[in-house]
Amino acid sequence: MDWLKAILEKAAVTDGKLDVEAVMKQITAEFPKHAVPKKEFNDKVKELETANSTIAELKKESEGNEELQKKIGEYETEIGNLKKSAEDTAKKHVLKEKLTKSGVLDPDYLIYKHGGIEKFNFDKENNPLGVDDVLKSYKEDKSMSHLFKTGSAYTPAGGADLPAVNPFAKDTFNMTEQGKLLKNNPEQARALAAAAGVKI
Numbered sequence: 001m002d003w004l005k006a007i008l009e010k011a012a013v014t015d016g017k018l019d020v021e022a023v024m025k026q027i028t029a030e031f032p033k034h035a036v037p038k039k040e041f042n043d044k045v046k047e048l049e050t051a052n053s054t055i056a057e058l059k060k061e062s063e064g065n066e067e068l069q070k071k072i073g074e075y076e077t078e079i080g081n082l083k084k085s086a087e088d089t090a091k092k093h094v095l096k097e098k099l100t101k102s103g104v105l106d107p108d109y110l111i112y113k114h115g116g117i118e119k120f121n122f123d124k125e126n127n128p129l130g131v132d133d134v135l136k137s138y139k140e141d142k143s144m145s146h147l148f149k150t151g152s153a154y155t156p157a158g159g160a161d162l163p164a165v166n167p168f169a170k171d172t173f174n175m176t177e178q179g180k181l182l183k184n185n186p187e188q189a190r191a192l193a194a195a196a197g198v199k200i
Contacts, residue, residue, distance in 0.1 A: 002101050003030050036093045044086045051079045092117050095128045102135055103149040168196035
């Protein structure tokens with residue numbers, strides 16, 4: 001859920017109100033990258049249940065019948081494939097989340113570039129192992145640097161932090177601070193003045 005936290009931290013608050021529509025657009029765009037769609041998961045579960053019940057019925061009806069025994073073998077193979085597919089879907093979801101937390105911008109591409117989900121190691125609970133070691137070689141490769149967050153963000157001069165007090169507010173009025181703010185960061189000065197109900 002770090003992706004959701006990041007969206008909320010960057011959310012624009014204007015006049016004390018959160019821009020809910022913009023936040024929802026970002027969440028709607030990011031959510032599919034971080035979650036297995038419910039319909040896809042439910043479809044896999046339903047397929048598995050149907051295959052299991054079909055095999056149970058066939059076993060009862062087919063004792064002594066070679067053709068039916070062959071069909072049962074085919075269904076058992078299909079169940080094995082469905083289980084593996086469901087397991088791979090779960091593994092991929094957890095792996096993508098781990099890669100995103102590690103600063104990967106396009107986890108699907110990195111998984112593809114590494115050779116697929118099978119090339120990663122997982123523990124018994126399907127948690128990825130050794131992801132940092134895998135990422136190290138990609139981070140060192142300059143042709144792959146575009147896959148990672150750089151960590152350097154643009155902060156305009158004087159725009160990193162707001163002053164602890166608003167020099168335009170009635171209670172904390174301070175002409176010296178207003179002058180400094182107007183000289184060093186006019187945009188911030190306008191925003192603080194507007195918040196205090198003063199026009200510049």
